[in-house]
Amino acid sequence: MTLARVIRTKVTGDALTAKETNWLGRQLARGIDGRGGRCTPINKVTISGANGLEIGGTAKLLLERRTHTRAINGQVISDIAAADTWLPDIAGRWTSLTTNVCRLYHQLDVPNGAIVTGYSAYIDPAAHGALPAGMPAAALVAVDVTTGATTTLAQVIDSSATVAAFDALHAISATSLSVPMLRSSKRYFIRLESESGANAQILCVYSGTLVTYVLAAQDDGAA
Amino acid sequence: MATNPFAVKTDDQTVVAATEINDAASLIPNLIDGVAGGTYSPSSKVTITNLEMGGTNRLKVASRSIGPRALNGQVVSDMASANRFTPNTANSWTAATASASCFVVVPLDVPDGATITAYSVYIDPAGGHGALPAAMPQILLSSTAVATNSNSVHKTTIDSSANVAAYEPFHAISDTISLVVDRAARRYFIVLQSEGGANALAGLVYIGGTVTFTVTNYDDGAS
Numbered sequence: 001m002t003l004a005r006v007i008r009t010k011v012t013g014d015a016l017t018a019k020e021t022n023w024l025g026r027q028l029a030r031g032i033d034g035r036g037g038r039c040t041p042i043n044k045v046t047i048s049g050a051n052g053l054e055i056g057g058t059a060k061l062l063l064e065r066r067t068h069t070r071a072i073n074g075q076v077i078s079d080i081a082a083a084d085t086w087l088p089d090i091a092g093r094w095t096s097l098t099t100n101v102c103r104l105y106h107q108l109d110v111p112n113g114a115i116v117t118g119y120s121a122y123i124d125p126a127a128h129g130a131l132p133a134g135m136p137a138a139a140l141v142a143v144d145v146t147t148g149a150t151t152t153l154a155q156v157i158d159s160s161a162t163v164a165a166f167d168a169l170h171a172i173s174a175t176s177l178s179v180p181m182l183r184s185s186k187r188y189f190i191r192l193e194s195e196s197g198a199n200a201q202i203l204c205v206y207s208g209t210l211v212t213y214v215l216a217a218q219d220d221g222a223a
Numbered sequence: 224m225a226t227n228p229f230a231v232k233t234d235d236q237t238v239v240a241a242t243e244i245n246d247a248a249s250l251i252p253n254l255i256d257g258v259a260g261g262t263y264s265p266s267s268k269v270t271i272t273n274l275e276m277g278g279t280n281r282l283k284v285a286s287r288s289i290g291p292r293a294l295n296g297q298v299v300s301d302m303a304s305a306n307r308f309t310p311n312t313a314n315s316w317t318a319a320t321a322s323a324s325c326f327v328v329v330p331l332d333v334p335d336g337a338t339i340t341a342y343s344v345y346i347d348p349a350g351g352h353g354a355l356p357a358a359m360p361q362i363l364l365s366s367t368a369v370a371t372n373s374n375s376v377h378k379t380t381i382d383s384s385a386n387v388a389a390y391e392p393f394h395a396i397s398d399t400i401s402l403v404v405d406r407a408a409r410r411y412f413i414v415l416q417s418e419g420g421a422n423a424l425a426g427l428v429y430i431g432g433t434v435t436f437t438v439t440n441y442d443d444g445a446s
Binding site: 003004005007009010011012013014016024027028030031032033034037038039040041042043044045046047048049051052053054055056057059061062063064066068069070071072073074075076077085087088089090091092093097107109120122124169171205207208209210218 | 239240241244245247248249251252254255256257258259260261262263264265266267268269270271272273274275276277278279280282283285296297299300301302303304326328330331332335363365367368369370371372374406407408409410411412414416441
């Protein structure tokens with residue numbers, strides 16, 4: 001649908017009626033203002049045809065600030081050559097093999113410019129007689145690929161208060177973070193460290209991590 | 224870009240020429256209706272350098288099929304097991320034994336809200352089979368709900384090669400599905416299980432996979 005033209009063609013001397021003037025004003029007020037901005041159409045605006053819509057210059061498509069929670073879907077890796085490792089299973093989960101500290105790294109596939117506000121790494125430990133001396137921990141880590149510097153941006157130790165709470169499927173969660181993703185130079189991952197020490201058990205299962213982040217612009221995705 | 228159809232007026236010059244009104248009226252149908260919305264086919268692309276999607280809206284796209292797209296996530300196998308796939312310098316993966324317990328897990332980098340419609344895994348079995356393996360290779364389209372540690376196999380597809388001549392050359396195991404991606408809770412992957420049982424041979428090579436999906440929105444950020 002396009003805005004209609006209802007003013008009849010004028011010749012010199014024709015009057016512009018009040019009705020036409022009112023219409024002109026109303027129509028102008030409906031047009032998308034390419035200078036002043038903001039509009040809230042009641043139906044979607046569809047730009048079709050071969051020419052389409054382009055975000056000019058190097059601007060991104062802006063998104064009114066919003067929060068998403070996503071299951072991260074990046075690479076998971078552990079030090080397979082070491083005895084202290086996690087191993088994958090056919091269900092895409094990972095299981096710890098020793099009661100020493102085993103580390104697992106899960107690539108964080110979050111857009112550039114997003115602000116990570118929290119994460120929850122889900123584990124399902126084996127049965128225990130008592131809480132492990134070394135409780136599991138989940139950290140948000142960045143590697144600056146241009147300098148090699150590794151930075152632990154957040155780290156949370158499992159705070160389960162009882163064996164019953166610990167043995168059940170649960171999350172190691174970080175909240176109230178404000179970590180911008182600076183993908184121009186850094187890669188990010190969740191580093192999960194297994195339980196260890198006295199009372200520790202093997203066969204803790206890692207099912208994945210949910211990450212929460214705030215977006216204000218679309219990432220520079222594929223064209 | 225439209226130009227102002229009205230000549231600049233002064234206080235003592237309030238007459239609007241007929242041509243001005245006609246020009247103004249003719250511009251109205253070119254405006255994008257920011258109230259009612261609508262469908263437009265501009266004769267050249269619309270370029271906006273400061274465009275924002277309000278509320279939690281995504282940038283909608285007319286429903287379209289994307290792909291096939293080659294899967295680009297990192298493959299993992301159980302490297303501690305004798306029954307594993309091992310990577311080579313071409314980053315294809317080879318089954319170390321003649322066992323259906325050899326598997327690789329390939330993450331699916333598909334955006335939230337997409338609908339997976341088709342997928343393929345390309346394999347190159349070893350030569351020298353006297354007969355088809357008792358257990359033919361199969362692929363599983365799976366996901367794991369992170370917070371509940373529950374794995375779902377959405378579809379299992381067994382290699383349907385009819386004879387050794389069809390089976391041994393490089394070929395695909397393919398299937399179709401209609402599966403909506405829920406990245407708020409789940410991570411997705413394809414599992415390839417190698418051949419096993421009588422007549423099975425080691426050396427089946429996983430080359431890669433593809434996925435085809437339908438989208439009606441651009442995801443919030445490239446995955």
